[in-house]
Amino acid sequence: MKYILMMSGTKAGVDTYRAWSQKDIQTHFAHLDRVRKDLTDSGEFVATEGLAMPHQAVSVRAGKDGLPTTDGVFPEAKEFILGYWVVDVESPERAYQIAARLSAGPGPGGGPTNLPIEVRQIMSRKTDELA
Numbered sequence: 001m002k003y004i005l006m007m008s009g010t011k012a013g014v015d016t017y018r019a020w021s022q023k024d025i026q027t028h029f030a031h032l033d034r035v036r037k038d039l040t041d042s043g044e045f046v047a048t049e050g051l052a053m054p055h056q057a058v059s060v061r062a063g064k065d066g067l068p069t070t071d072g073v074f075p076e077a078k079e080f081i082l083g084y085w086v087v088d089v090e091s092p093e094r095a096y097q098i099a100a101r102l103s104a105g106p107g108p109g110g111g112p113t114n115l116p117i118e119v120r121q122i123m124s125r126k127t128d129e130l131a
Helices: 009-018 022-042 092-103
Strands: 002-009 046-051 059-062 069-070 080-088 119-123
Touching: 002 092, 022 059, 022 092, 080 092, 092 119
Parallel strands: none
Antiparallel strands: 002 080, 002 119, 046 080, 059 069
16 A cells, blocks of 8 residues: 655754754754665565745636636745655555554754645555545
């Protein structure tokens, strides 16, 4: 089963992160690299990407004749998706374990960031998964 692990945060949290020391940033990214390597080695890794800040987001709907109509940007968002990981695992519990490991990534001084991570199954075309 594939799951998306969405890392969310706030502008204040991002601003705090930008104030981290270079050493703390390197330690945090080393942790994420270890998680990616471990998941790659176990065959569970699918993808991970960071996302642009919300002030660059645009909401798109089909307008007249199906042409795109845009609305946004939305910099006033209180929380937003910072990035995501996609994993292919045997159970939801395994996806939760991976999310907890990501959330435990070190921040300044080595303590866990406890970043909230939303875990959602990626639905396939199988109708039994849609119930």
